[in-house]
Amino acid sequence: MTFYSFFAAEGFGLNLNLFETNILNLAVVIFGLYKFLPNFLGGMLERRRKAILVDLEDAEERLATATTSLAKAQKDLAAAEDKAMQIRKDCKARAEAIRLESEKRTVEEMARIKQGAASDLDAEAARVSAQLRREAARLAIEKALATLPGKLDKKTKDKLVSQSIKNMGAV
Structure with missing residues (x-):
């Protein structure tokens, strides 16, 4: 039994035969990789590194452009919010002014209507009062004329009728 077969029989062996183990082939491949691969891979890696840097x-x-745009947009948003707030304030103030003006006009209109109604009432009362006075005077004259014919002479009657006509025209 040889040294090589002893290790092989046990399940683990060390083969020291250079031609069977391809150690020479591996050495040539490793040397080729060591010699040529850095230039090939290095160039590829350098190009890739430059592309990544770009x-x-x-x-x-x-990112800088987006950050600038974001800052501008935020500034514009803040300005728009301020303007919206100012517009809201102006609208509320305008609405309050319109409400107050409307209330003022309503009160003035109500006062004008009330004054018109009061003057209409006064005019109607004056008209009715004048009519009642005329009617009372007419009735008094008729009554006086009915009772006086037997008590007055013709001259006094004419004088009384003339005076009564003058008084009716004055009323």
Whole structure:
């Protein structure tokens, strides 16, 4: 039994035969990778690194632009909110002024209507009073004329009728 087979029989073995283990092939491949791969991979990695840096710079520029736009939009929003608040205040003040003006006009109109009604009432009362006075005077004259014919002579009658006519025209 050889040294090589002893280890192989146990399930674990160490093969020291260079041609069977392909150690020379592996050494050539590793040397080739060591010699040529850094230039090939390095160039690829350098190009990739530059592309990533360009993308990062672009992203930073877009971020700066977006931040500036956001700040401007927030400033515009604050200005719009202030303007909306001012418009709301102005509208409330205008509505209050309109309400007060409307109340004032209503009160004035009610006073004018009341004054018109009072003057209409006074005019009607004066008309009725004048009519009642005329009617009372007419009745008094008729009564006096009915009772006086037997008590007065013709001259006194004419004088009384003339005076009564003058008094009726004055009333």
